Amino acid sequence: MHKQLLLIGLLLLVLTVQGQNLWRxxxxxxxxxxxxxxxxxxxxxxxxxxxxxxxxxxxxxxxxxxxxxxxxxxxxxxxxxxxxxxxxxMGSRGVPNGYYTVAQLHAIADSLEQNFPDICKVVHLGFATGMNELKAIKISDNVHLNENEAGILFDGGIHGDELGGPENLIRFARDLCYGYNNDAQITNLINNREIWIYYCVNPYGRKYMTRYNANGVDLNRDFGYMWNGEGNSSGPFSQPESKIYRNLMLNNQFVIHCSYHSGTEYISYPWSYRAQSTPDAQHHLMLAQMYSQSSGYTNLPYGQGYNGMYAINGSTKDFGYGALGSISWTIELSVSKQPPAAQIVPIYLKNKAAMLKMVEMAGYGIQGVVRDSITNLPIPALVFVNDFMCVTNNPVVGDFHKFLPGGSYTVKVVAAGHQTRVYENVVVQDNQATTLDVVLPRDTGRYAWRVISTHIAGNNPHDEGNTMGALGPPDNIRYSLGKNGYAIIDMCDTLKPGNGPEIKVFENDQTPENYMVMAGATPDGPWILMGHGTGNQEFELEPSGLQQARYLKIKDSGTGQSQIPDAGFDLDAISYVYRPATDTSGIIEGFTYIDWNVLIEKAPGTEIYYRDQVVYSDENAYFRFQADTGSFAMDAIWEMYGYANCPVHLSPQQHLYLNIIMEWMEPVETIAANNSITLYPNPGRDKVAIKSLTNNPLLSLLLCNAQGAVVHRIMNPQMNVDGEILLNVSTLKPGLYIVVGIDETGKSASGKLLIQ
Ligand SMILES: [Zn+2]
Incomplete structure (x- = not known):
């Protein structure tokens, strides 16, 4: 933006703020x-x-x-x-005396980061309306890493005039930092959890003492799950504050999410949009009771939001639970929204022990890391436990976490391009975590990953609203969109146009209904029509003109009745083809070899993986196949001993002769999880430090792109006194990279690195 334009923009903003009433x-x-x-x-x-x-x-x-x-x-x-x-x-500061200003809240956060850099990090999330910065505090050991640890989110101040949340949270952050290495409980929690404190969600509202943001929107009606246009919201996630909050939750997989309000004393858990209870209702009830009893309130009541007499659509808790499977709720801290400043600390002290209890509980249930059987690297996955709300894992670390009390559970793990696995009778003890690490062999199916937004005009209490029915492979469990309703779905991978259809929508029932499919590169669109369909139907991306899309919006066509079971199109599943190139006229042929260090010999029966396909070299170690054109990498694997990764660029009509020489390697099983590479900061921007946990000096370091192609190789990298290798990544394009280190004993280790 030009300086003049920026200045005019700022001027307009100042004028708008001064000229506009903060309430209607x-x-x-x-x-x-x-x-x-x-x-x-x-x-x-x-x-x-x-x-x-x-x-x-x-x-x-x-x-x-x-x-x-x-x-x-x-x-x-x-x-x-x-x-x-x-x-x-209320005066120029907008809030009563004795409360921190937004600037003071930020200053405390920054000073905690400065004084406790090992465990405290202030994360800049973006800008709210009114040019207000949004920041969250992350507290954990190895705070710059995303580790295989359960996450918990506390937020406050989404309603700017409810002053208790931010005050409560900034004190909690301070006590956590001061308690590290002084208080055994706090130290243990910081070492084993990732605690996020988003202390002021609506700084504009906080500065000017209004419930709304600068656009006059009630942000706690602007969330996408069962969004219904309340609180002046013009669309799901229509506001910068709610988009930023959504992205924080999508990127961090919180097990528990506590959102602080004031105006009464109550814990209100999902659903808020419908009277029926959730599949996880018993777990919400159990934890709410635990919060209430661990707190200092004489009586802190709790219950389902809707049945607390007032139904709302578009709340943070229905999104946190419905879209992401978190234990997600609001806690109303005090009857007054602006109690006298003398009550700030007593209110915090009533909550502190209960907040610590929730941090502890977030680590109990089932957890694990989902990996690819060939590379042993983490892969994105969707995890179902019994009929509870499903959760996704963190694609970079691979870890998933679901809160559960003691019992025996069935766990189903679904990952794009991999076989689905079901584990029966997974036993969990009360107040303990059961670890279920999952290694998935490759397969071809790829399906919808998570639901971001849904809308059923006026709700439809006659249908069960089972949004997760749309996820994973076809299974005759469906989500009915509602008359004129829609669902926005994250496909996890990027869809690209190619020959033939890119997606197939499954209804799989006796009464095919009409719908339309739109594609978008972001969860906020713009939504461009792929086509209209009835029942099971395939669709191509081409009519939309989009070169890539990750999100689909499936919308019912509006025939039929609205207030009946199964109203609207019944979405069972969406499959997609992972097809990065646009032409399949290339041919690759050659022989496969294994390099035993002393001699090279032919390797018949080598598996060659490229994109979603697998081909084999024959008894003479010869292979030939027709391939998509473009840039991609092939993984060649021979029994347990040979591996090669071959980046290829294939032009249309090109006939490429390529002999694949695999390196002898240790079986991937021996590259254990505790023998991996630590990378920080991750995501990184300019310089990244790399540390190998084998403690042996690294002989070489490979930086591969997400397709596995080597983009950078360093021989004999220099280590500093801390055993770290500093890598300049400022010239690398943003994206996901795989870092592979090989030490002098021949052992290799790897880790994923996200460059921003
Ligand atoms: Zn509120």
Whole structure:
């Protein structure tokens, strides 16, 4: 952007902020007493903004909306008759005396990072409305690494005028840092968990004492899972704050997610959008009870959000649970939204022990790392445990974590391009973690990975709303989109146009219904039509004109009824073809050899993997196949001894003669997890430090791209006194890399590195 443009932009922004009311014109804070179901339904239907606060619902109403309430004969009591006037009277800082400003919260976060650099990192997440910076604190040992540890997220301040959350969280961050190596419980938790503290989600609202962000949107109605246009939200994840928050959750797989509000004292867990309980309801109940009992509240009640009398769509908790399988809830800290400053510390101290308890509990249940059987590297996976909400793993580290109490469980692991595995009778003890590391052989199927957003106009309580039915291979378990409803789905891989269809949508039932398929490169679109379909149907990416897409939006065509079971198109699965090139007219042929160090001989029966295919060299070690054109890498594997990775560039019509010479290698099984490479910071940008856990000096270091092609090779890399090799990665393109080190004993070790 030009400097002048930036200046004009800033000027406009200042003018907008000053000229705009922070609340809607005439908006009031009103206690609404709901005395029967008809009144509750009326509130729900009219999409008024409010939250349960014990015996009443605290609503934010314009004079027009209040008139409707009065006409319905609903009892109410006005608490604040002009919110704009009240927030203006709070003074230039916008918040009462004794509370930290947003700048002070950031300053405390920064000082914790400076003073505790080994365990505390401040992560810049992006910019909120009003040019406000968004930051989160990560606390863990090896804080610059994403490790195989359970993650937990605490957030606060999504409603800017609810002041308790940020105060509570910044004190918790400080106590964790000070407690490291001083307090055994805290030290143990920091060593074995990844704790994220997102202390001020809506800094604009916090600065100006309003519930909303600078665009007047209630961010806790803007989340995509069962989004329904409440709280002035114009679309799922329409705001920068909610997009950034979503990305934090998509990238970090939190086992537990606690979102702090104030205005009552209550723990409210999913669902908030529907009356039926969740598949994990018993686990939510168990942990909420534990939080309540570990806390210092005389009585901290808990229950399902919807049945706390007030239904909402588009909440953070329904997204955290419905899309990602986290134990996800809101905790209302205090009856007053702005209690006197003298109460800030007592409120925090009521919560501290319960927060530590949740950090501990996040590590219990089933966990593991999912790897590819050939490279032994982590792969993205989808993990189902019984009928509970499924979870995804971290694609870089490969680890998954699902909270479960003691019991015996069935675990199903699905990964693109790999065989699905089912493990029966996996036993978990109470307050312990069972580790189930999974190594998957390659196969061809690739399917939808996770649901990011869904919308069913006005909800459909007659259908079970089983969004995870759309994931994984076809299994006759379906998610019904609802009349005119849609689902936005993350396919995990990038789809690229090629010969033939790229995806197949499965309905697999006796009553094929109509729908349309759109593609997008981001979870926010823009959505471009691939085509219309009925029942099971294949689609090509070409009509959209997109060169790549990772997200699909499947939308029901709007025929049929809305308030019945299975309303709308019934989505069983979406398969896709991993096809990075656009032409298959190339041919590759040659012989396969094994290099035994002293002699080279032919290696008949070598498996050659390229993209989704596998071909074999024959009894004379000869192979020939027709291949997609473009750049890709082939993996050649001979029994347990030979391995080669061959980057290839094949032009249309090209006939490539290529002899593959495999290096003798130790079987991959001996490259154990504890014999891997540590990389930090990861993701990295300019310089990355590499440390081999074998403790032997490395002879050579290979940097491979995600396809396995070597892009950089260093012989005899120099180590510093800490045993680290510093690597300049500033010239590398952003993306995923695999770092392979080979030490003088011939042992190799590897790790994944993300360059930003
Ligand atoms: Zn709130």
């Amino acid at each position: 014109e005439g908006e009031m804070q009103v206690r609404v007493y709901v005395e029967n179901q008809a009144q509750a339904d009326f509130l729900k239907r009219s999409n008024m903004i409010g939250e349960p606060a014990g015996a009443f619902i605290r609503c934010y109403l314009t004079p027009d909306e209040l008139l409707h309430i009065r006409q319905q004969g609903i009892r109410y009591e006005v608490e604040v008759d002009d919110l704009n006037k009240m927030s203006a009277s």
